[in-house]
Amino acid sequence: MANQEVIVDFNTGTALRYPSFWLRDHCPCSECQHPSTHQRQLDTFTIDPEIKVSSVRSTPSGLEVVWPNSSSRDSSSHENANANANTSTNTNKTHTSVYPWEWLETHPPFVQASKKTPATAAAVQRAWTHVAPSAAPTNLPRVAYSAIVDGPDTDGLKRFLQHIHTYGLCFVPGTPANPAATQTLVERIAHIRATHYGGFWDFTSEANPIDTAYTNDPLPPHTDTTYFTDPAGLQLFHLLSHTSLQDPSRAGQGGESTFVDGFAAAAHLYHHFPDHYRALATYPITSAALGSPAGAFLNTNAALQGYPVLNHSSPSASRVAAPSPATLVQIRWNNLDRLAPATPTFPNHTALKAWYAAAREWARILESPEFLLTVKLQPGEPVIFDNWRVLHGRLAFEGKRRVCGAYTAMDDFSAKCRSLAIEV
Numbered sequence: 035m036a037n038q039e040v041i042v043d044f045n046t047g048t049a050l051r052y053p054s055f056w057l058r059d060h061c062p063c064s065e066c067q068h069p070s071t072h073q074r075q076l077d078t079f080t081i082d083p084e085i086k087v088s089s090v091r092s093t094p095s096g097l098e099v100v101w102p103n104s105s106s107r108d109s110s111s112h113e114n115a116n117a118n119a120n121t122s123t124n125t126n127k128t129h130t131s132v133y134p135w136e137w138l139e140t141h142p143p144f145v146q147a148s149k150k151t152p153a154t155a156a157a158v159q160r161a162w163t164h165v166a167p168s169a170a171p172t173n174l175p176r177v178a179y180s181a182i183v184d185g186p187d188t189d190g191l192k193r194f195l196q197h198i199h200t201y202g203l204c205f206v207p208g209t210p211a212n213p214a215a216t217q218t219l220v221e222r223i224a225h226i227r228a229t230h231y232g233g234f235w236d237f238t239s240e241a242n243p244i245d246t247a248y249t250n251d252p253l254p255p256h257t258d259t260t261y262f263t264d265p266a267g268l269q270l271f272h273l274l275s276h277t278s279l280q281d282p283s284r285a286g287q288g289g290e291s292t293f294v295d296g297f298a299a300a301a302h303l304y305h306h307f308p309d310h311y312r313a314l315a316t317y318p319i320t321s322a323a324l325g326s327p328a329g330a331f332l333n334t335n336a337a338l339q340g341y342p343v344l345n346h347s348s349p350s351a352s353r354v355a356a357p358s359p360a361t362l363v364q365i366r367w368n369n370l371d372r373l374a375p376a377t378p379t380f381p382n383h384t385a386l387k388a389w390y391a392a393a394r395e396w397a398r399i400l401e402s403p404e405f406l407l408t409v410k411l412q413p414g415e416p417v418i419f420d421n422w423r424v425l426h427g428r429l430a431f432e433g434k435r436r437v438c439g440a441y442t443a444m445d446d447f448s449a450k451c452r453s454l455a456i457e458v
């Protein structure tokens with residue numbers, strides 16, 4: 035013990051430091067932590083800020099710490115504090131905490147990572163780049179509708195979710211080519227995320243569109259809802275029909291879908307143009323649903339300045355490590371929806387020029403044959419993809435083209451994965 039810290043040597047070459055106050059605040063006993071909800075019952079702010087351990091002992095199950103008496107109160111007694119000012123639990127008895135060794139070693143409070151701290155990068159995700167157009171989507175991940183929806187067990191659903199997490203997209207052959215079956219498929223994962231576009235959508239090109247998606251124009255690779263604090267997590271498209279206007283018995287022309295693994299494209303940018311990667315990871319941009327029915331310029335970003343194109347998880351190590359593909363968790367890119375920000379975002383002309391140079395290279399990479407996957411969707415084979423990772427777009431088309439689909443929230447997808455023991 036040294037200056038209010040407990041130092042534990044794990045005989046692995048690692049000695050980790052635990053401030054006494056931090057240890058007391060994380061006591062796992064059933065008095066300090068609710069036995070079934072595991073929520074903190076201990077009122078952190080009744081712990082003596084200068085608390086010191088009375089004694090520590092190494093035991094087979096973990097580090098045992100004895101605390102001095104009156105070292106804390108539980109939140110319930112804290113709430114009654116006014117009622118009986120002098121009454122509080124633990125006043126006259128010491129408190130003992132036992133911290134399991136595994137927990138201690140995997141929860142270091144300070145940045146020096148213990149050898150057992152889980153990798154900061156998201157679970158391994160396999161990046162895909164160019165796929166021979168002739169082969170797509172046969173060699174892209176697919177799980178049959180019946181295995182997902184009708185399966186007697188969850189094996190098909192688990193494969194479906196695992197593919198979405200690992201590859202960022204999955205095709206679903208054998209889906210009845212109708213909105214109801216498509217909605218059932220989405221709801222096997224999570225409830226549909228409603229937006230200003232509605233809940234489950236079924237759309238074609240139309241006059242007075244509120245978004246270029248409702249035209250027959252080409253759309254460059256982009257992610258959706260970049261103007262939300264929490265962009266849509268998954269997006270599903272099911273092309274129900276595409277016929278010629280002149281002769282409905284003939285197929286319509288064009289309208290191929292495009293997809294890019296944004297994580298693979300970002301890794302390419304990082305390795306070949308590190309300055310561009312840093313610019314897209316640093317400067318926030320703002321965007322809006324410019325024609326939304328909810329009132330033009332719909333932007334609900336919590337951050338006034340918006341968010342960078344490349345967004346990273348912020349493990350404690352990130353204070354020392356620059357953003358890199360290892361901690362990239364979300365891509366926000368829709369150059370059609372980008373706005374001149376109401377709140378200045380660039381410190382100077384140099385930074386603004388650097389951002390545009392980076393965006394130019396990023397847009398070039400996304401459209402390059404190495405990264406752009408072009409697939410003509412078919413009725414009966416919808417595709418679902420991770421809208422935080424996979425960019426999507428569309429080639430121009432002629433004729434009447436009907437697509438249905440929906441969004442889900444990313445947290446709902448992740449929660450479903452975890453409920454099925456899929457590591458995300």
Ligand SMILES: C[N+](C)(C)CCCC[C@H](N)C(=O)O
Nearest residue numbers: 231235245247257258259260
């Ligand atoms: C709803 N549906 C997918 C058909 C159209 C959505 C348009 C999304 C628009 N590009 C944006 O990022 O807001």
Ligand SMILES: O=C(O)CCC(=O)C(=O)O
Nearest residue numbers: 247253258291426427428
């Ligand atoms: O029509 C399509 O295939 C894609 C439309 C699109 O990109 C979108 O809705 O964001």
